[in-house]
Amino acid sequence: MRIGTIGAGTIAQALARHAIRHGHEVVLSNSRGPASLSSLVADLGPLATAGTPAQAAAADLVVLAVGWPRIPDAVAGLPPLDGTVVIDATNQFASPPPEPRIADLGDLTGSEYVASLLPGARVVKAFNALYAQYIAPDPRHEAGRQVLFLAGDDAGAKDTVKRLTSQFGFAPVDLGPLREGGRLIQLGGPLSALHVLKQD
Template sequence: MRIGTLGAGIIARAVARHAIGQGHEVVLSNSRGPASLAPVVEDLGALATAATPAEAAAADLVLLAVPWPRIPDAVAALPRMDGTVVIDATNQFASSPPNPRIADLGDLTGSEYVSSLLPEARLVKAFNTLYAQFIAPDPRHEAGRQVLFLAGDDADAKHIVRDLTADFGFAPVDLGTLRAGGRLMQLGGPLSALHVLKQD
C-alpha cells in the first residue's frame, strides 16, 4: 500500500515507521515543503519519500496528523479525495500547552468536523487517544498488545484501518460511528489518553 501523511511530526513519523516495517511505501508531507523533510526521509529509509500535500493525498490511504488550528488550511488546497481512506489522528486543541484549550464545536465531534472538510473521503478516527510514546515503539508487549481505538461511518474503511494497524501489532477496537465512537475518543471523552493492553 502507498500511505501518505499530511503532517510529518512525531505521530506521522511513528505511524510511517510501522508502515515501512510492514513493507508499505510512505509519502510524507508538511507545510514547509519536501526539502525540509530530507533528514526524516533519510532516517526512515528507502520506502519513504517526501512530497507536496497534494501528492501525499493521492496515496491509497492518508494519515491526517497536523495541529488542530492548521487543519482547514492543510486540507483546503487538496484535490478531491473520492473514496480515499483518511485516518484522522488529530485532537481539537484550539491552543497548545502550557495553556491548552479545547475547541468549541457545539454538538459536533472533532471527527465529524474534520469529515465535513473532507466530504468525499472515508474518514476513520484513530491514534488520537494515545500519547506518542505509546505509538512509536512496538505495540506488542509481554502483557499484551497496545489497544488502538477507532471509529468511522464506513465499515469497509474501518476494516482497512483495522487490518493495517493489527499488522503493525496493535489491538484495534472498533467503537462504532464518528459520532458515537468519536465522542468517546475525543478530548474530554472517557477514552482520551487511556492506554491499555489486550491479552491474546
C-alpha cells in the same frame, strides 16, 4: 500499500516507521515543502519519499496529523478524496499545552468537523487517544497488545484501518460511528488517553 501523511510530526513519523517496517511505501508532507523533509526521508530509508500535501493525499490511505488550528489550511486545495481512507489522528486543541484549550464545535465531534472539510473521504478516527510514547514503540508487549480505539461511519474503511494497525501490532477496537465512537475518544471523552493492553 502506499500511505501519505498530511503533517510530518511525531505521530506521522511514528506511523511512517511502522508502515515502512511492514513493507509499505510512505509519502510524507508538511507545510514547509518536501525539501524540509530530506533528512527525515533519508533516515526512514528507500520506502519513504517527501512530497506535497496533494501528492500525499493521492496515496491509498492518508494520515492527517497536524495541529488543530492548522487543519483548514493543511487540507485546502487537496485533490478529490472520493473513497480515500483518511485516518484522522488530530485532537481539537484550540491552544496547545501547557495551557490547553479545547475548541468548541457545538454538537459536532472533532472528526465530524474534519470529515466536513474532506468531502468524499472515508474518515476513521484513530491514534488521537494515545500518547506518542505508546504509538512509536512496538505495540506488542509481554502482557498483551496496545489497544487502539477507532471510530468511523464506513465499515470498509474501518476494516482497512483494522487490518493495517493489526499488522503493526496494535489491537484495534471499533467504537462505532464518528458521532458516538468519536465522542468517546476525543478530548474530554472517557477513553481519551486511556492506555490499555489486550491479552491474546
